[in-house]
Amino acid sequence: MTEQIPEEKPKTMLQRMRERLVPEGIPSDDRGRIRMVVDNLVLHLHPSKVNVQTLKWTYSWGLGGLSAVLMMILGVTGAILLNNYTPSAPQAYLDILGLRSDVWFGELVRNLHHWSANLLVVIAVLHLIRVFVTGAYRPPRETNWLIGVAMLLLVLAANFTGYLLPWDQLAYWAITVGTSIISYIPLIGEGLSRLVLGGPEVGAATLLNFYSLHISFIPLIIFGLMSFHFWRIRKDGGLTVPKKVDETEEPKVERVTTIPNLVRKELIFALGWIALIVIFAMLVPAPLEGIADPNVSPNPAKAPWYFLGLQELLLHFHPLVAGILLPTIAMLGIFLLPFFDINTKSVGVYFRSRRGRSLTLLALGLALILTPAWVLLDEFILNWSAWLPTWPALLSNGLIPLAVAALPIILMDDWAKKHLHADIEERVLFIAVFLFTAFAILTIIGIFFRGPGMILFWPWAMPTVTH
Amino acid sequence: MTETTAPAPQVSRRDFLKLAWAFFGGLALLETGGVLFAYLQPRLAEGEFGSTISAGLLDDFPPGSVTHVTNGRFYVVRLPDGGFLAVYHRCTHLGCTVPWDQAAQKFVCPCHSSQFDMQGSVENPPAPRPLDLFPVEIVDGEVKVDTGNVLQRQSFETAQVVYP
Numbered sequence: 001m002t003e004q005i006p007e008e009k010p011k012t013m014l015q016r017m018r019e020r021l022v023p024e025g026i027p028s029d030d031r032g033r034i035r036m037v038v039d040n041l042v043l044h045l046h047p048s049k050v051n052v053q054t055l056k057w058t059y060s061w062g063l064g065g066l067s068a069v070l071m072m073i074l075g076v077t078g079a080i081l082l083n084n085y086t087p088s089a090p091q092a093y094l095d096i097l098g099l100r101s102d103v104w105f106g107e108l109v110r111n112l113h114h115w116s117a118n119l120l121v122v123i124a125v126l127h128l129i130r131v132f133v134t135g136a137y138r139p140p141r142e143t144n145w146l147i148g149v150a151m152l153l154l155v156l157a158a159n160f161t162g163y164l165l166p167w168d169q170l171a172y173w174a175i176t177v178g179t180s181i182i183s184y185i186p187l188i189g190e191g192l193s194r195l196v197l198g199g200p201e202v203g204a205a206t207l208l209n210f211y212s213l214h215i216s217f218i219p220l221i222i223f224g225l226m227s228f229h230f231w232r233i234r235k236d237g238g239l240t241v242p243k244k245v246d247e248t249e250e251p252k253v254e255r256v257t258t259i260p261n262l263v264r265k266e267l268i269f270a271l272g273w274i275a276l277i278v279i280f281a282m283l284v285p286a287p288l289e290g291i292a293d294p295n296v297s298p299n300p301a302k303a304p305w306y307f308l309g310l311q312e313l314l315l316h317f318h319p320l321v322a323g324i325l326l327p328t329i330a331m332l333g334i335f336l337l338p339f340f341d342i343n344t345k346s347v348g349v350y351f352r353s354r355r356g357r358s359l360t361l362l363a364l365g366l367a368l369i370l371t372p373a374w375v376l377l378d379e380f381i382l383n384w385s386a387w388l389p390t391w392p393a394l395l396s397n398g399l400i401p402l403a404v405a406a407l408p409i410i411l412m413d414d415w416a417k418k419h420l421h422a423d424i425e426e427r428v429l430f431i432a433v434f435l436f437t438a439f440a441i442l443t444i445i446g447i448f449f450r451g452p453g454m455i456l457f458w459p460w461a462m463p464t465v466t467h
Numbered sequence: 468m469t470e471t472t473a474p475a476p477q478v479s480r481r482d483f484l485k486l487a488w489a490f491f492g493g494l495a496l497l498e499t500g501g502v503l504f505a506y507l508q509p510r511l512a513e514g515e516f517g518s519t520i521s522a523g524l525l526d527d528f529p530p531g532s533v534t535h536v537t538n539g540r541f542y543v544v545r546l547p548d549g550g551f552l553a554v555y556h557r558c559t560h561l562g563c564t565v566p567w568d569q570a571a572q573k574f575v576c577p578c579h580s581s582q583f584d585m586q587g588s589v590e591n592p593p594a595p596r597p598l599d600l601f602p603v604e605i606v607d608g609e610v611k612v613d614t615g616n617v618l619q620r621q622s623f624e625t626a627q628v629v630y631p
Contacts, residue, residue, distance in 0.1 A: 173563065177578060180562035198509040200517070200617070201540070201557065205509055295537040295556070297563040299577030315579055315593065319560065385592050393595050453580045 026259060033259040043263070045230040047238055049255040050262050054239040059134075062269050063127035064229075069270045070120040071226065073277065075219065077113040085165070087211035089204050092167040093291045100288075107285065114286035116277060117159055121306050124152050132337075132432065133360075135347040135425070136240040142338035144232040149334055151225050154218055156306065161214040163304050164207060172292035173301040175210075176202050177311065181323035201294065243348035245357070251348070299452045308446030309439045315454060316378050318398030325402075330435075341428050352425055359416060359430040366412065367437035374405065375445060379456060409434065516540050522553070522610040525631055533567045533585065539614050541601055542567060542574075544585055550628035553612040554587045555599040565598065574598065586623040596621055603629040 011019075027033055034048040054060070084103050085095045099106030128148065131137055137145035164175045179202065183193040198205025233239065241251050289298070303311045313322035351357045378401070388396035409431060416422040416430050451457040478486070520539040528534060528545040535542055535556065544552040554574075558565045563578035573590060574583040582591035587598035600618040604611045608631075620627065 173578075176562045180560070194509055195504075195507055201562070294540070295535070295564055297566075297577045301563050301578040314561065318595065319593070393592065397592055397595075453575070453577065455580070 030257050033257045037258050043258070045227070045234070046258045046262060047234045048258055050238055050258055051241055052254045052256045052261070053241050053251060055256075055261060055265060056242055057265075059242040060239055061126070061130060062265075063123055063130055065266055065269060066123050066273055067120060067127055068226065068230075069273055070116045070123065070277075071222070073112060073116045073274065074120065077109050077116070078215065078219070081109060081113060082215065087165070087208050089167055089207055090291055092165060092207060096166045096168070096288060108281055111281035111284065111286050112277065115281050115284070117162060118305075119277070120155055121159060124155050128152060129436070133351055133429070134240060134242075134349065135341075135343075135352065137338040138342055138344050138347055139338070141232075141236050141240075144229060144236060145338045146335065147225050147229045147232065149331075151222060151229065153331075154222050154225070158214060158218045158222065159306065160304060161210040161218065164202070164210045165214065166288060167207060167292050169289040169292055169296075169298050170287060172202055172294070173297055174303050175206070176297075177301055178303045178307060179206075181310075181314075181319065184319040184323050186320070186324075203294075240348045242350075243346075245349055245351075245354055247349075300450060300454055302446070302450070305443070305447050308450075309443035312375070312442040312446040312450070316375070317401060318394050320394055321398035321402050337428070341425050343423075343425050346425060352429055355420060355422060356426045356429050359420070359422060359426055360433050363430050363433035364437055367434050367441060370408065371438045371441040372445070375442070375456075517615045519611055519613045519615070522612050525605065525608045525610060528610065533569075535567065536612070539601075539612055541612060541614065543610060543612075544587075546585065546628060550630050551603045551605065551610060552586065552628060553601040553603045555601060555617060557599065558594060559596050559598060560594040588623045597623060600627060605629060605631045 027036060037043045037046055037048045081099075084099055084106060086092060096110070099110050131145065131148070160175070160178060164171045179193060179196055182196060183189045185192060194200065196206075196209065197203070198209050241253070243251055302308060310323065310327065313326060316322065317326075346352045346356075349356075351360045382401070384396045384401050385393060388400070391400075412434065413427055413431055416427055420426075422430065445456075448459040449456055451462050457463070516539060520536065522534075522536045522539065522541075522543050528543055528551070530545050530549050531547040532545050533542050534545075539553075540556050542554045542556055544554050546552070556564050558576040558578065558581055560576065560579055560581050563576050565574040565576045565581075565583065567573075568575050572585060574587070576582070576594070579593050580591065581589065581594035583594070583598050584590050587600070589595075589597055597620055600620065602613045602616055602618065604613070618627075
């Protein structure tokens, strides 16, 4: 008699559905966890194992992850804001008012979108600084540096195009001032400005142009680049490994599985930040002024805050120098950085070396003293166009003051090279920290110290804005 | 019979095809770019700003006065000698609307404190050039301004003034 093999019961439809749709839970062994990362669409942007040292909170500060979290908040809140917004004047403004009065949680959603967008600019810049001071852009990570910088520019573009959408006075004049800079580009400026604005001045066509860029092109490109950015981290062998300043040996690599070591940290971090942002958005309303009026510029009329460093430069230099030449040079420098600063020895060391740390402090101090001093000097004493009345404005108010301002920087660099024997990576750090701090101080002056007529005031003595 | 050796071809068939692909591909890209560029061109401004606007009658503007015509985005400046200028209210620095300060008798920009005199000449930078003008025509005692035609200038000249 042959043994009867019990026939396997055919699965019911419900069982088959359950098998497909309900996850089995996190496996308890490393092998299963690795498989889970590899097999999962979202998780597979991660490597299956990460170096345990790169998980150190005080090395990366989670800035890239936070940027991604903010992107997600922006995507969701932005998508639902579309349901209550018409991109035409004056309806756009009325819709924003309606968000406050007629839409359940309308103001909360707008506040979330507004504050996340502003926070994203700050966090993305901090992320860039972290990558810069730890040398994490060096080979083989050049590509990811370029993608990151491109994304930063797109984030600024998204912010700037979104700034116009409420169609209030703040939006209208910030965009007017911001886009006027375009018309100073030699030869193509006037035409380009007309193309961007859809006419001779900010108007209905501009609103539609910016809306279309803001909700389709820019987010699509950012989404593509974000995926590329994450994938590149994996391809480049994860984050750079932190190193102590005098450590000469390569740090030991100890790899642990992504689940739970990285994913758990990410989830806690994301939830914590989301909670903070929601609380902030409940307490602090996004600014909104009166409806846009092309006939009355508010006094002062300021660009969005992240462009106020640039606007401060525009007070001191000819627009071609401040608005076009300097930003172009700065962007070129940032883009080319990983191709001339290539020493991989100090990757992972905060501020390169002991000398690098001293130079960083020195650059911070010098910028803190020299920048306000120069602003005050230019405001009250220097008057190039009056001293050189017959010279063209581009020279007298542009290139000559620029040369004078560049001189101390060249001298500083030369001094660091000759007297401190700083090498190229330390000099790059020295000058970059100086320039960045100077720009940050100009931004702070632009935000807090410029009042009506763009005259300097103490923040606590600022006259109220007149309309 | 003499043997003729064909000269070695300077461009191989493969290279020729590569070149052709690059050429026509580039051409197609250029065309697409052109279409996009043309598509994105602003439509002609219809209606108020951009067309010829009647600012008012001659007698509405006493000599030495500055009048803001808001729907046309300009000031009618009547100089003390009776001549007319239509000054675009947009600051030549960064595009803010420049209000007329009656007490100080000058245009003072709220954005970067550029100052212009009654004729629009720069009194105080950062503005790089005088305020722009629109062509003025005086027809049957009516002041007409063509706002579709922005006249940039480097300095004030008497030829810019229109006399009734």
